Amino acid sequence: MIKEVFKKTSVLTDKPFHYCPGCTHGIIHRLVAEVIDELGIADNTVGVAPVGCAVFAYDYFNLDMFEAAHGRAPAVATGIKRSLPDRIVFTYQGDGDLASIGTAEIVHAAARSEKFTTIFVNNAVYGMTGGQMAPTTLLGQKTTTTPQGRNQELNGFPIRMSELLATMDGAVYVARVSVHNAIHVNKAKKAIKEAFMAQINGLGFAIVEVLSSCPTNWGLSPNEALKWLEENMIPYYPLGVFKSPAEVD
Amino acid sequence: MSKVLMKGNEAIGEGAIRAGCRHFFGYPITPQSELPHYLAKRMPEVGGVFLQAESEVSSINMVYGAAGSGVRVMTSSSSPGLSLMQEGISYMAGAELPCVIVNVMRGGPGLGNIAPSQSDYFQATKGGGHGDYKLITLAPASVQEIIDMMAKAFDLADQYRTQVMVLGDGVLGQMMEPVELGEMKEVEQLPKPWAATGLRGRSERNIINSLYIVPEVCEELNQKLFAKYAEIAAKEKLWEEYQLAEAEIVLVAYGTAARICKAAVEKARANGIKAGLIRPITLWPFPTEVMAQAAITAKEFLTVEMSMGQMVEDVRLAVNGACPVHFYGRTGGMVPTVTDVLTEIEKLAGGDQQ
Numbered sequence: 001m002i003k004e005v006f007k008k009t010s011v012l013t014d015k016p017f018h019y020c021p022g023c024t025h026g027i028i029h030r031l032v033a034e035v036i037d038e039l040g041i042a043d044n045t046v047g048v049a050p051v052g053c054a055v056f057a058y059d060y061f062n063l064d065m066f067e068a069a070h071g072r073a074p075a076v077a078t079g080i081k082r083s084l085p086d087r088i089v090f091t092y093q094g095d096g097d098l099a100s101i102g103t104a105e106i107v108h109a110a111a112r113s114e115k116f117t118t119i120f121v122n123n124a125v126y127g128m129t130g131g132q133m134a135p136t137t138l139l140g141q142k143t144t145t146t147p148q149g150r151n152q153e154l155n156g157f158p159i160r161m162s163e164l165l166a167t168m169d170g171a172v173y174v175a176r177v178s179v180h181n182a183i184h185v186n187k188a189k190k191a192i193k194e195a196f197m198a199q200i201n202g203l204g205f206a207i208v209e210v211l212s213s214c215p216t217n218w219g220l221s222p223n224e225a226l227k228w229l230e231e232n233m234i235p236y237y238p239l240g241v242f243k244s245p246a247e248v249d
Numbered sequence: 250m251s252k253v254l255m256k257g258n259e260a261i262g263e264g265a266i267r268a269g270c271r272h273f274f275g276y277p278i279t280p281q282s283e284l285p286h287y288l289a290k291r292m293p294e295v296g297g298v299f300l301q302a303e304s305e306v307s308s309i310n311m312v313y314g315a316a317g318s319g320v321r322v323m324t325s326s327s328s329p330g331l332s333l334m335q336e337g338i339s340y341m342a343g344a345e346l347p348c349v350i351v352n353v354m355r356g357g358p359g360l361g362n363i364a365p366s367q368s369d370y371f372q373a374t375k376g377g378g379h380g381d382y383k384l385i386t387l388a389p390a391s392v393q394e395i396i397d398m399m400a401k402a403f404d405l406a407d408q409y410r411t412q413v414m415v416l417g418d419g420v421l422g423q424m425m426e427p428v429e430l431g432e433m434k435e436v437e438q439l440p441k442p443w444a445a446t447g448l449r450g451r452s453e454r455n456i457i458n459s460l461y462i463v464p465e466v467c468e469e470l471n472q473k474l475f476a477k478y479a480e481i482a483a484k485e486k487l488w489e490e491y492q493l494a495e496a497e498i499v500l501v502a503y504g505t506a507a508r509i510c511k512a513a514v515e516k517a518r519a520n521g522i523k524a525g526l527i528r529p530i531t532l533w534p535f536p537t538e539v540m541a542q543a544a545i546t547a548k549e550f551l552t553v554e555m556s557m558g559q560m561v562e563d564v565r566l567a568v569n570g571a572c573p574v575h576f577y578g579r580t581g582g583m584v585p586t587v588t589d590v591l592t593e594i595e596k597l598a599g600g601d602q603q
Binding site for chain 2: 042043044045046048055056058062063064065066067068069072075076077078079080081082083084087088104105107108
């Protein structure tokens with residue numbers, strides 16, 4: 001008797017990911033897709049893809065999808081959700097998209113407590129455009145636009161978006177997770193499910209920040225990159241639930 | 250049917266509601282503020298959505314989301330705000346999303362002032378944002394025309410899956426005129442099977458997108474868009490002719506400037522000068538044929554704008570050298586007077602007699 005213990009979720013298309021070897025976008029896509037599958041909402045969900053490495057996310061999610069301009073996914077999602085309030089809407093955004101060019105959009109979507117869910121992938125670098133400094137780049141971290149390492153005098157400090165958004169009354173669920181090992185992948189999935197549940201329950205704006213790796217632009221092997229994430233990113237970007245619906249009640 | 254006294258900006262809002270629009274996203278800016286004021290009160294009365302965004306950049310992207318969801322949606326702004334929206338409008342052009350964008354123009358460039366102007370003509374009719382695209386631009390000249398034009402604007406947007414700009418100015422936005430509203434009617438709307446609304450049993454996914462990474466495919470999109478624009482140009486040109494028969498001096502003006510010109514033409518005719526007026530109602534597509542036709546018998550063309558001269562370029566292209574095209578304009582929020590225009594007409598008539 002053969003028992004199936006693992007299979008591809010139908011919420012992802014058959015199109016092979018274009019992501020670099022060792023990039024964790026693939027894992028995060030899969031987690032979002034599994035959650036949508038398990039919640040039984042695929043038929044009623046609309047996703048919004050960002051500009052950046054995940055610009056082709058609409059090719060991978062087997063859902064109705066929008067491709068938004070850089071940083072504007074929360075505004076686009078607002079337009080969708082206000083037009084179709086009974087649909088489940090999510091945005092999938094990177095750190096350049098959400099924490100730099102789209103800071104206004106995400107802050108105000110949270111302030112209005114827009115009833116959609118945001119998956120925020122933070123790999124501390126601009127991936128697609130060539131490894132430039134992101135708002136989340138760590139102090140001392142070398143990128144193509146901080147060749148000597150990020151210097152606070154020149155470049156300012158990294159932004160902790162989850163902590164910032166958790167201060168807002170409109171945010172009902174804010175969590176930071178990581179996908180650098182299997183235990184944390186499972187925790188990440190749990191958080192993503194909570195964020196979608198907050199929307200299904202009509203509570204308001206929910207965001208999950210997922211710490212992710214970029215072996216290509218960090219100049220590390222996939223394994224080294226995961227280790228770097230654990231040792232360097234987690235100390236600055238602590239994991240945990242910053243706000244949950246229970247606290248909001 | 251009784252008439253009501255209404256401000257131009259309010260008429261835009263009421264006209265939109267009567268056209269079946271139930272979604273408005275915008276950001277305050279003078280001189281169009283009475284429109285969001287009106288809709289903030291009126292939209293909830295008809296079960297619609299009014300949302301004040303955090304910026305013009307956000308409002309146009311909210312429009313993108315709503316338009317892609319298949320609803321009739323509108324935003325409105327004034328010159329500097331429209332500049333901020335250009336990115337989003339270009340994305341909507343690429344994704345072929347129908348919407349109505351209102352621009353109540355003010356003096357510029359930069360922060361300029363809040364006085365009426367027509368200096369966003371290029372931005373409205375030549376694309377405005379990045380890339381190859383155009384949008385239908387409608388230029389009303391009275392509050393009643395605004396009411397009637399809003400239905401046309403939404404219908405054209407849906408029919409061609411394109412963006413329609415209603416281009417007014419501070420005079421039109423602020424003036425009050427009696428209008429006939431007619432009855433509130435259920436509006437018949439085209440189905441939008443392309444909208445991304447959640448699969449809901451559909452097997453094919455709907456993607457709202459303007460990313461065409463392969464040059465051949467991107468060129469194909471541009472060619473498809475321009476075939477559509479050619480169809481619009483062939484079918485949708487609108488203009489008004491006033492005293493055009495046997496006109497020797499043909500004025501061309503739109504919106505508020507056209508109202509001033511109409512009065513100047515009347516005075517010129519009273520003085521024995523054969524003046525006439527062409528008022529483009531669609532600024533794009535531009536009514537070139539009527540101008541080319543008039544240029545055969547006219548002696549002089551005079552374009553009058555509340556700008557340093559933008560539409561005059563299109564008039565020159567339309568006239569194509571058949572007769573001289575002159576320009577008179579005021580800018581920075583200055584409005585030409587009837588006497589100013591009449592003086593220009595008389596100069597041209599006098600010059601002809603010498």
